[in-house]
Amino acid sequence: MFDAAAFDALKFQGDPLADAVVADLVATNRVSVVNEVLEHFRANDQPIPEQLPDLVRDFLVATDNPPDWVDHDRVARAYGFFVDDGVHVASVLTFGAMVNCYAQPRASRVLTLTHGLNQPHRRLSETSQFVMNMMGRDAFGSGGTFVPTIQKTRLIHAAVRHFLTTSGRWDVEADGVPVCQQDMVGALLIFSVQVIEGMRRIGISVTEEEAADYYYVWRVTGAMLGIPVEALPESLEEARELSTAVVEAAYGPSPDGVVLTRHLLDLYERLFPGKVFDGVVAAMVRQVVNPEVADWMEVPNSRGWGRVVSTGARLVRALERSEDNSALATAILDRAGALLLGGSVRDLTNGQSTTLSIPTDLHERWAAAGTCPVPAQAGPARVDLAEPGPVQPGAASAGAAQAGPA
Template identity: 25%
Template sequence: MEHAKQLPDWADEQKLVSAVNFNQKRGTYLGVLYGFASGMMSTVIPKEARAVYYSKGGADMKDRITKTAKLGYDIGSLNAYQPDGEMVVTCVKTRLAHAAVRHLLPQSPHWVNSAPEDIPISQADIMVTWHSLPTTVMRNLTKWKVPIAADESEGFLHSWQLAAHLLGVEDQYIPSSWNEADSQAKQVLDPILAPTPEGIKLADILLSLGMNLDLTLLSRPILGALTRFMLGNDIANWLHIPTEPVWTPLLETAWGPYVIVREGGLDLGVPEEAYWLFDEFLRQFVLFYMSELRMPINISIPVINNPNHP
């Protein structure tokens, strides 16, 4: 356990400071990207979708997606990897939870009958999930033309390199640059994305997360349109997400100019209503998670599989 808590000798304090700057500037986007782009992508990673659906985490998807977003926020917090920070403990607890799932899932006849592998959550599986987080975030920020300083980009990557190391991934498998991360994702993430019955059900749950809240912009059609916009038509179609007649074209035409205006660029004539809608959507999304994001992350070691699928 003590060995698992040690930072590698390549940990760079200055890069971690840059990661904090990145998170502070991009926090509004990151909530949506971690919580939703990565969360929805996990439903089309077949091994992950099956592992989540049949393990205890599948019984409470809001809790799981909140923890994913919380992990992203904690990674960029001021003292994340300091002795008084959250990240080292979070990573070690996550490793213990993974170990428990490796022990428990092979006892589930549902998982055994649907999964091709004998033991879940291999090192390769962890790196696939890793790419669904920072690599996917950076791909979207690049696509949206969000300006990012070189040192902050490097710092953001470094914070996730440390997370991979602390999650037990061997250093040789951890990308050393964003180009390498993108290249690796093209080999290990993009080609394996596919629908599964379990993933389709998980996506359906995620799209309904805002249903009982007085947050009108977290409705199912809008979250569906956001999924289509961020992850593409193929994934949206796999997950049976219909094309939304208002929000899909609005995102496609106005999101790019909105980001430019928001980043202090020239006003490219974004309709005031569209600007307000996007701003309000991001605000509501952050508000939805923030009450729980302020709490210390609570990663418990599971002792059972999903009670709905024993």
């Protein structure tokens, strides 16, 4: 059962292992050296670089393995689900999950104080990269790339906590720890439970087993991110209940959230040429998120495009029912799901500082099926613990800035 007192206590809990590493690196002026080494540390089975300080090496060793209770068969099933529906997951993540993150006033304020309000391309690419690495084949085992992604994310979260709490611009007593474990649980539920709900709202069929397995991978990921395992519901049903009781209940309007959403919509709208499609992106957001959230974030409401998108969702449901018997239906669904992600990748890698790299196995599977949103793998996403920003010299990834995994 949900323990409100225990969940509230997570508001004041950070990540002691990662926090100690960052505090030491800052005190000894070794952040830039570690950044340079970690930039080339990308594979699960890659040896830990010898030139890293002992404290960093100890952290990487201590956080290298998934929890003992991980069920690799369930992880493999989730991978199969993502092979089939990964482009749809990505579309809902971009249309809905990002906006739901902005509906968390405290998380939006963290984002404002670290990244500023005008970098939606970076937040989108880093969030997408996290999910791509998580859903690659054998993400937690040999040949995968996700374990270093998790470890770097923990250090970035710790960097945000350190620089915000020492900047004089964050009141821990009143607001809790920035990027606290409570926020981490909330973001995990947004990116798992609420993404599945969003897929169903646009007509994508997801079985209960697929939904449960997808959430399970996120639960394993949460444990590796340092979230106390007792704070992560075991079952999908319990996760849904927690999402409703504490995550959605915490949504609300804020000036930061409104501005962040506007910048995000501007980014998406640039993917559609001319003026004829103005309003379609906002209509897609309104189809995926709750109407109240859309209103709080001041997402424009076009009745015309709203009807088009709603009709499209019904069409997708009809096509889904015919997928097994219709190659044409399958092609339409996959192309529709890849459109936004493909456009985002082209935009994000066109002169921007961040890139999106699709794991080789997913790229090959999607390319064979004709659904890969990019013609070839892009370069690796850069992770930096000491980037320029409003809080010097702090930095935040998408997950850090939104107080969650990404």
